[in-house]
Amino acid sequence: MEHHRSISDVLIIGSGIAGCVSALTMAEEGVHCTVITAGERLSYGNSELAQGGIVFHAENDEPEILEKDIMTAGWNHNYAKAVRQLCALGPDVLQELFIDKLHIPFNQRKPGDWFLTREGGHSLPRILYCHDHTGRNIMEALSKAVSEHPNITVLTKRTAIDLLTTHHHSSHMDFKYSLANSCVGAYVLNEHTAEVETLLSRYTVLATGGIGQVYLHTTNTPGSIGSGIAMAHRAGARLLNCEYVQFHPTALYAGKRGGQRFLVSEAVRGEGAVLVDSCGDAFMKRYDDRADLAPRDIVTRAIMDVMLKTGDDCVYLDAARNIKKDIVKRFPTISERCRNISVDITSEPIPVVPAAHYFCGGVLADLNGRTTLERLYAVGECSCTGVHGANRLASTSLLEGLVWGVTSGRDIARRISKTEPMSEKLRDSIRDWVNAGDEHNEDPALINQDWATIRNTMWNYVGISRSAGRLHRAFSDMRTLAKNLQDFYKNTPISKPLVDLFHGCQTAYVITLSAMRNRQSKGCHFRAD
Template structure:
């Protein structure tokens, strides 16, 4: 239902169009509910999901949920939430079969119809990962985005950046809502970049599916929109966060071929799963010295081993030796092969230079197995959420499965609650939520914004990166606290724009992660305290 040009209403507002947001939208819309899905990009496929190369966890004929549980818990340093791990190990493959194999027919590689190729990656006891060559995420999003765009119950709004979540205690003007002890999320203020105006979107339920935080680091594999906006908005609204110090660095991002500040090209862990090994500049394998699982150890261990090796040899990178892969690498990994070829590297015979880069956020907005947060009527799914599955370090290829499963769970739970007549947006509540009031009069200054981003990214990379100490974290905390305070004034005084909103969210995300890392003095998984 449209209330006016810049005031809209729906059963559910979904912020983010990756695997979690799209599956949730389709699940809800299939049950006859009105859904609005927004994306900051011009294309539903522009997020991190499309970049996923390796694959999605399924099941081997010799597999058992308990084996997958053990692998997830081992990779996560047993900091995982056991209930969530059981949920994904038992329910995940079942939902994957229903949604991706039978309903949407994602074109995973298969020998014959129904006989799926399965690969193995670091931390897995056996081969259980479905894949589409080395562009699994892209294939998934091509199918899901087409289904979303075609669905009559889904309104897709592109070039929309969420500014703030609407809650009854913070935004409603009527005293009945201010005196109420419970706080409810009822939508969001959204910046329409096409016209430069703020829209008020009221919804019975809101799902945050905004993705990761990699762009607050100097080197990352993430897309430009991965700045932690969902985390920042949820935090301001009062939702509980969890495990925010656990930032996973992918060990093998391609070294070279990018400009400073650009997203680094990912070299999938599946390359090592198929037989590639890490070597130093002398051609010597080094992973067996660090872990008995060698090149198939979990990512946090491989990342630190690479950093140690680079420090010891004073080299700018290490290398992937793919000569042990007994398949045609140009066919098995066509995207990676082509990217290397453009850099003058023959992946089949030449060592591929790789370095670690910020990759995946293991913490986030705390949710249960229905994707509910601690703020009523607010849900979260995908990388911005903390389900407890990953614990202190994510097991390879569990992220796509988690995003799909929790998006599916969110859609079904919202639909069930919407079927109850009590779940409505009253006229009194709608009338009580004001439209956005413009407050800035000064134009944005691109030079100031660029410098602030440089400060954030260098601070996070140098002080809140792969290896952390109390002194580094205290320095980061002091610098980011000062920057965040200055940005509060800058935000209030400057006319609203997408770059301003992104900077505001990014600075808050960096501050949240730094504070969590400072408070945790124990080394575990991705959070490695040198001291």
């Protein structure tokens, strides 16, 4: 097999909001970087799907007020310094990059007079939005800027297999005996050529997004399988808060089939929509004084409780009852998707069900995105900065991706100007990928069955409501599957479906282990026992 090797200053794995902003920030400072995406285009992941919006600032808003809202939603399990950084830097960075530079078309009455909405857990209306396709507008502008920048190389249809580290992949004794372990790039599968490339880099940024696809019902894109979590875990970087998986209360229910579900934004409830059962009775007041605008974990458990009591497959979101605005104009995407399943949101309630939505844990990262593995950064949803604590506040995810994209980009640019290029000794000591097996026994039916095992196990045992019995069962099932996959993986030629399955299984295992260890019910980690 032909081997392709290359070396760049920085390798960025993932091309959502965090990865793209990080790339642009350092490219503007003269750093050459390579961005890889598993898709055919940059806007392949979850960032593009974000409907609700991005946190800005309300009239009479103060960073302290937003800080308090984030900490309350996060059950005070947050890292205060990270929350403070988000609240202090967020609005200015947003103004500078998204409004002044990229001219993202957020809804406004007249230039500079923004429409701001409120979502669950926020004490003020401070969320900027572009109708109900904010993420799409942001990613269109970011993708264009990244693709056109002379300092950025974009490689498509690339799946990262493994992070390269001096301890695990160097053949030179100097690096083996060194106490410090450093990340020096990644092995990457090129789907265009079916070869594994050795992409060496002085710094590496993980921006691989979420983990939703390890669950039966999710709002996440097909690539959201936690590959960054699995790779960082194997490389020895520290992970944190992996038990905190946020379920979005309202994904469109269109039958029992699992897989990716269309998100019905929280902004619909922000504008006045009410959750009702199949008899049309509003039920949220029974569970929380904030009713339909309680934080997501509370709303999700309330919906599950109602579904268990009534035996129904879903509940309903009644947008026709209280919303005074033209709903179709305010939520064009949602309206169209509902029309596709013959639901008219102006007169009928929308069938909804909870779905895995956002990963509050991840690879532990500091205020600049640095991880515990030297020269490895993590930004966006795959990182754990401590901003979200035990439960994420609505519309803070895009802002976190933006802020840490900027701080990581600046930090890397500053460090690169002071450090030497990668030594020849190190470069030559990193071996190319060795394909272990040649048993051509990859069977799509087996792969689909393994995914079904992962998704059903995680949904039923490590889902919205957890207990020692359920978690123990999940742990033994996932451990068996992981071992079988390990053996299979060793003997079968590498392929995209295999890499994805391997990463998905490891991610599920890591989440299960974290959930088992934490006996305290908090936020998204709800212990029924």
